[in-house]
Amino acid sequence: MLKKRTLEFPVAVAVAVAVAVAVALSQLKSHLNEEAITNLTTVNNSIQISLHRQIREISLSSQQILKNELVYQNIYKLLQKPDISKGERFNLRELLAKHIFPQGYKGFYLIGKNHKILISMKEHDTHKPPPSVVLNAIERLNQGEPFIVTHAFVFDGKTSMWGIASVMNDTGKVFGYFALSLGADFRFSSTTLTSGISYETGETYLVDENGLMLSESRFKEHLVMTGLLAEGEPSTKHLRVADPGVNLLEANNEVELPKDKWPLTFGVQQALTTHRMGWSTTGYRDYRGVPVIGVWRWDVPLQAAIITEIDEDEALDKYVYVRNVMLALLLVVVIGSVVAVMAYSRLRVRSEREANYHRNLLLESTAGAIYGIDMEGRCTFVNREFLSLLGYEEQEVLGQTIHSLIHHSYPDGRPYPVEECNIYKAHQNQSRIHRDDESFWTKDGEEIKVEYWAQPLLEDGKAVGSVVTFVDITEKRMLECEKEQLEKQVHHSQRLESLGILAGGIAHDFNNILAAILGNASLISSYVMKDPLRAKERADRIVQSAETAGVLCKQMLAYSGKGQFILKSISLSPLVEEMTHLLEVSIDKSVVIKYYLADRLPKVMVDEAQIQQVVMNLVTNANEAIEGKSGVISITTGVMYADEQYLSDCHAGEHTSAGRFVYVEVSDNGCGMDKETVQKIFDPFFTTKVTGRGLGMSATLGIVRGHHGALKVYSEKGRGTTFKLLLPISKEEHIHTDTATKQSNILPPRFLEKAVLVVDDEETVREMACMMLEELGFKTIPASDGEEALSLYRRHQGDICLVLTDLTMPHMDGRDLFIRLKQLNSDCHIILSSGYNSQEAIQQFSGKGLAGFIQKPYTEDTLRQEIIKVLGEESDNA
Amino acid sequence: MPKSIYLTLIAICFSCMLLQQAQAEVITIAGSSTIQKFIKLAANVYSSRHPDIQFIIGSGGSTAGFAKVIDGRIQIGMMSRELTDDEKKKLGSIQHLVVGLDAVVPVVSREVFQAGIKLVDLPTLARIYQGKIVSWNQLGGANRKILVADKEVHRGTRFVFAMAVFGDPKARATKRAIILGDNQEVLNLVSSSDQAIGYVSFAYASGDVKALSLKVDDKVISPTLSNIRNGSFPMARKLYLLVPKNVPGYVADFVRFVQSEEAMALVKKAGYIPVN
Structure with a gap:
């Protein structure tokens, strides 16, 4: 293919040069012919003139003699x-x-x-x-x-x-x-043999009407040699100017006809028949049979033809010379260009071979297995990794339908019909295919779990096949399975570990309760008779203790559960509240737990038991970090917005994406951790405790990821540690509120898609408000204080239809913000929210254009009604 | 700057050389038509090797050749007789080179020869040319008058003939004799007639005319090469070139060629006898 293409160029050059040479040669030939004819004509003319002068001179001398x-x-x-x-x-x-x-x-x-x-x-x-x-x-x-x-x-x-x-x-x-x-x-010969001769072979002679020569031939030697004349015999009147049909001077030519049957030469025939001047550039044979170019005329006074001829060889010897030179040059050009092209193509082949070698080396050396298929699904190429993975020899796969060889069954063993083959879809649909859930089968019938990428091969935008790259993920899959198993086991044992701790605490509580019960019971038995009132009091205590024990039991049951992963839409604050007793029995007496639990948190879809376990883990870890000294553990719940950047600092699952989260934050003022320790805490079996098994945090992270949540760790050596567990807000929550909104949403449509600037220094309150407003169909712009709010308002003034602001804030409080906003835009709608009662607040802002007030904490309904009230008025006014 | 001057000089030298090469040299020769026959052959051969040399070869007879070379009108004179005493005096530094031998042979028409006239002695020749013998039957031939062909006085052939026959190169022949120029005219006459006699240079004595043998001291001496070379044939002569000493190099070169071994073959071809 390559050779054919590269030879086209020299062939084209050769043809072009050959055509040019042919044209030039034919031009040269015709030019030389014309030149020869011109010369011959000149000679012929001068001979005629000389002969006429000769006749005149003879005539004159004859007359003189007679005179x-x-x-x-x-x-x-x-x-x-x-x-x-x-x-x-x-x-x-x-x-x-x-x-x-x-x-x-x-x-x-x-x-x-x-x-x-x-x-x-x-x-x-x-x-x-x-x-x-x-x-x-x-x-x-x-x-x-x-x-x-x-x-x-x-x-x-x-x-x-x-x-x-x-x-x-x-x-x-x-x-x-x-x-x-x-x-x-x-005699005429004295003229024809002198002036009539030109060059080596040019001669002029006279012929009478019978075709006999009337002058002496220049080529007497030739004539004697060929037997046309005897030695010493004159050609005048003895030689018939006839064409022997062959060149008599060439040794091997044999004459066919007898001498007297030879036709007169072409020149003589023409002169005798036409009696006119004529010439032939194409050449004819003279009386020796030699090809000549000739000019002839019939002379009336002489009654003879004057013929001037020259051998074609001599007339055209320049032509022959130039032709030979040009042919030689042509040959040189052709050979030169062939050599050049061959050298070039060899160079190209070599460099291509080298490039191919490197490409093949790449393909052969790559860790991925690669094979190519054509449009019919036949294998066109495989690399070494392919062969070593699947155990085939190259010749066993090349040209074969690859699907039936290596891709014939699903991982579960069902036959995989070729029409369903995902790989073939790459070239059939001209699309990229990536799968990691299928298997290839080796020559020995073993299954290899693979992850593959099939990419169509396009030539001029048309698919000609596809290339498939795959890696063996059997081991990876096994490891994943093992890991999953291990995690399950870890969860299980971790649970047991927690239970152990719990059991200790519970046993202690139970003992206390039982002691109280026993004590009261014994007191009852002594008082029952003496003082029935006191006995009843004790009995009441027993009942109380039994109830306390009952609560404890209930909590334990909830905690241990059945290990099942049951997702429920729950609110985190009540969950933590429910655990308080359990937590308190699990920590040292010197440690105090402080709860900052937000009301009306949005619900999250979680497995209650697992989240309890996480909280439990975090609290027990915090307890241990305090190391038996007196300390405080804070448990905070709330809502927050986490963007991608925030999430990238967290330990988050793959499917965790930016958005609003409900969080539980567990902080302690214990020993804290250095950076190295923080990095390792989620590794299984990493522990800083003497008795621990190092599974707590790894299990915790597993659970968090399983819930598409995130876990943020902040720790400072000697100061304490904070774990923040983020859980995505349940979708059911949204749906639920959507329907509620739909029922009561009477907002004028022009406020839809408008924004509300929500200003609150408390994140949970702010995010909750944002959520509620978004449910109402607004866009929200959150701000954490008055200054930020002011700059955001300036930037988005056109979009903002309402400002919801807290009264008490750092930097710039609600009052100042209110005044500044009114200065910017007197028509600005501002709703104030505060823990103060409305009366107090309204007094402060009376006559200043406050649109509305909402008492904290507020519900969605309260907020909705207040907004409807404010914007509804606006709408009515409008 | 000097470089360009050198280059210019070199260019001028080259063009001078080229011009010199381009200019053809001409060698002028005249005199005896006898020698002319040989000189033409020699000139052809020589000019084929020296294309830059051209020849102008005239005839006019030995005496004219002598006169022209003395005057410097030609570079080489051709002479087919011995110098007269007068000429010897005028010769001066001019070289007198022998290039061949020749003989003057009496010839008759074929019919005369066939009628029996094959031999003649010098006195008989003298009487024919003096008009004392007028018919061939006086010599035993046919009854036909003798048509006498003589040559112009300044011709070398006549000089030799007259010396041999009359003892005087300027001796007059009969008034009826037809006086012709070169050998070819004599041949034309003698061959076209059936009653003529003439004399020509040995080289011409063939074909349509017949050469007569001479009777000297009762010995018949035929005009053969050996007889001429050995001096027994009485009307033999030397062929001379007259070459002034101060001729240009290219003329001297041609003269050397004429005397060479190769040129001797041409002498032979011309019908004369090489010197050695």
């Missing part, structure tokens, strides 16, 4: 003679030889009107007919052409060319014809 008076007279005379003697012929030869040979000609021919040679350099030419080429030329002369240079022809065994002119008198009458045999310098 010589002596020569002309002699010729004129001889042409008119019917018979010419040998001597006359010799004389003319001598005469003309002086004129023609120094000019490079090879001889002359005087031809009569009978088309017979009359005189030439050779005696035996006399009376011979000239060759047909010459006769044709004579025909053209007769038609009016002034001078003709014939094509090459073979005469008397030699290749010859003649320049012929008519011999005429001043009137234009023709007497005969005078021909000069052209020497080598005058």
Whole structure:
């Protein structure tokens, strides 16, 4: 995959470069072809011009010879003679030889009107007919052409060319014809083999209408080598310019057709058939079979095709060179980019491998077991911890449906159908799943209790599977069970311990009671007869003592209970009150218990016996902290608001959340504890007592947590200790008051959601008032003194519809607050509450705009009625 | 600053060298057409190796070649005869180098040769050229008049011929004789005719014309390489180059090439006889 993707780049580069190279090469090729054609055309043109000039020059020199008076007279005379003697012929030869040979000609021919040679350099030419080429030329002369240079022809065994002119008198009458045999310098070949040659292989040659070459080939060696010409044989008139079909210069090529069946070369065919100038850039075979690029034309005065050609190889050698260079470069580019990409991909593979290795190392080394599953629930990955926990080999799980392997049954052994599998819901619903109540099953069928997290694997927002992390919590679960058991046992034995202490106290009380009963009984027996009144008095005492004993028994029964956890909605103050006797018998005589129990506390849902035990524990601990000296234990109950910050300082259960609590506070002025001891007091079996078993406080905390409560400890070495037990207010309490409120709530709706500022330095009173007001549908803002109240009022003035304030407070009392509030807002509704009687208070505020007064302690009803009265008036006024 | 001056100087030096390389040197040669045939071959070979050297090779005859080299119009003169006494005086410091041997061979038209004229002695040649013998039948040939081809007086070939035949290089031939220039013209005439006689340099004596053997002291001496080299053929001559001593180096270099072993093969190819 990686390789394929990384190779795309060099392939793309190579293709792009190849296309660019191909385009450039084709441009270059066509440019070079055009250039070659231009050059060939130039050569061809110049050859044509040269040949025409050559003809003109021959014509001129011929005319000059004829213009010589002596020569002309002699010729004129001889042409008119019917018979010419040998001597006359010799004389003319001598005469003309002086004129023609120094000019490079090879001889002359005087031809009569009978088309017979009359005189030439050779005696035996006399009376011979000239060759047909010459006769044709004579025909053209007769038609009016002034001078003709014939094509090459073979005469008397030699290749010859003649320049012929008519011999005429001043009137234009023709007497005969005078021909000069052209020497080598005058032949066409002298021009074509010099100016017609270019570069290594460029040549120009002439071809007659039959396709025979009329000039000498540049490549005689090739022609002799290939057998097209014999050694020493001229190409002029001997070579048919035909295409052999194969390159004859290449050794292995065999010619198919006989020589005379070869078609004329493309250039010759074109020149002969079209009689026009033309060229071929695509190339064709010349008479050697070599591919050439050529230009051709038909020349009318010469009656021949002038063909200029160059070997394609040479014309395009620049192209071939550039092409080879470019191909080499292309190859270098391709190889280079492949090498670079391979190196890069190798580097990437290596770094990926390293990254994978580290990732795998992480996965393998992590304490959690991890496995991956695809959308069908088949295993795609496992780590080492998975294998060691479940006892499988990697190949046994990969690709398998994981549910049926390890997750097939519920913890209770019931089969766990795959459709219900919670883990699969992770990718099915694309949601995170966390459970700690299910089990996995090992290869050996053993159960492992697990806590797992299943997380969907998303690719582009689409689930492709999920990853599951789990830990073995079997041991943890066992420990929890053990702990639970232990706690139960602790509670039990702690109870027994308390009972022991209690029993001691009770035995003492009972003894006292029994002593009183026995004493009174014995006195009765002595008085019954003597003084029946006194006896009755004693009998009454006995009854009293028996009643006291009865109360004691009742309390013991309540305390021991049956160990059952029975939740009841109760109020804490009466609970403590009920325990007073029990508590008093459990403490030293030198210790005094002071009770500060709030009235009308909200109820809490608790197990009475357990809370009693807690209070008992706290009191006995306080008693022991006083260490037999004289001391005081205070037991306070009340209501308070505990926020998160307060709770974080407490020993609280997991489910304890901020809110209003009812509390029982047990303080002593005993020895106190240092910080280290405070930290340890809740550990089981930690004790500072000689006889204790160290279970009291741990049991206490267990109970508190069980009630979603909290326990605050404040201790100072040498000063004393305070334990504050917080219990959440029962919901039933709310429901109960809700219904009550509904029945009698006649508040105008505009006050709902408005706030009441509750000012009281006493927390319980303040919180109780807040609770009552909230039940009425108000929001509440509590303040502990006048100054705080004033600043809160400034901040929330718009929300506050009523201020409920205590009269006696530190810092700023109710009176001052009243005055300041009225200064801020004269329409402010203020209800005063106080322990003083209303008359006294109202007197103090008469005529000052006091909205209402409420006598402490007040009930919900009283408060409600007072508020309705105040706000109702307001509503009526409005 | 000095650095840039050096760089400029170096650049100038380089461009001078390039310019020098780019400029082609020209060697001018003229004189005997006989030697020209060889010199052209030598020049072709030489310029293929030294593309920067160009040649201007004229003919004009040995005497003209001498005159031009004396005047300094050319750098090398070609001479296919011995120096006259006058010329020897004028020569001065000019070197007189032998590059080959040649012979002047009398030639006749093929028909004449075929009719039996294959041998001639020097006096007979003299009489033909003096116009005293006018028909081939006087020599045992066909009944045809003799067409006499002579050469221009300043030609080296004629100098050698006239010396051998008339004993005087400037001796005149018959007025009827057709006076031609170079060897090729003589060949053209003799070959196109069936009754002509002429004389050409040994290298040209082939093909359409026939060379005559000479009869000297009753001995028939054919114009063969060995006869020419051993001096028995009477109309032999040396081929000279005239090279002034103060010629530029590239001319001297070419002259050295012309005298080299390799050039001797070209002498042979041109139809002449190497010196050694």
